[in-house]
Amino acid sequence: MIQFLIELPTWMLIRTFGILSYLTLFVGMAIGIIYSYPQIKGHKKGQLLRWHTYANLTGTCFALLHTAFLIIDTFMPFDWAELLIPFSAKNNPVLNGLGTIAMYGLLLVLFTTDIRNKLKRKVWLALHLLSYPIFVLSLLHGFFLGTESKQGWAAMMYIATAIILVSLTLVRFQLSSRKRQVKVGQSKQV
Structure with missing residues (x-):
């Protein structure tokens, strides 16, 4: 069993699980x-809630695998x-x-979501809302430490995902501010 683990292409798996984690958490x-x-x-x-939950759980599993393979990697092993x-x-x-820190934050967000009724x-x-700084930490970790980040496709992936999330968030704020304005306008008419 140990020989099997040592012979795995751990460095490739670490990088793959890191990118898959980042992308599925971005989707979530x-x-x-x-x-x-x-x-x-309705x-x-x-x-959307089911897909949100599924993507975040999948991303967390990939992040845990990304971390676990660092222990058995022979190229640049990490200790616990x-x-x-x-x-x-x-x-x-x-x-x-x-x-x-991003991993701890992710686990905290998932745990508190599971107990949100309490x-x-x-x-x-x-x-x-800690998801936002957690995403930024993940982005910085992947962009500046990831082996693939020197390649154009990876850099574009990080930049594009950041732009998309900022855009979606700005739209969200705009929609909620319009909703508040409509409510204020309706209460003044009454």
Whole structure:
């Protein structure tokens, strides 16, 4: 069994799971933002919630695999302390630390979502909004530390996903501000 693990193309798997994690978490976050659009209702809202949950759970699994393979990699192995304690890695401690913090943040957001019925809505929402800085940490970790980031396609992927999430968020704020203006206008007429 040990020989099988050592012979795996771990460096390729680490990179692949990292990129898959980033992309599926991006998809989950994009769907989550769209889910919050006021005009999304009924059956579509339920479908979006399922896809949001599925993408985020899948992305978390990929992130955990990305982390686990760092332990058995023979090219640049990490020990448990380097993975669990932010900024303690021998190589690129800051960028690896950002990845560790992003992982902890991701697990916190998922856990608090699972227990959201036991939390006050404002507390849950504040914790859920940590998804934005977690995404930024993941983006920085992947963009500056990822082996593929030197290639044009990977750099474009990181830039495009960031632009898409910023755009979706701006649309969300615009839609919610219009909704508030309509409510204020209706209350003045009464």
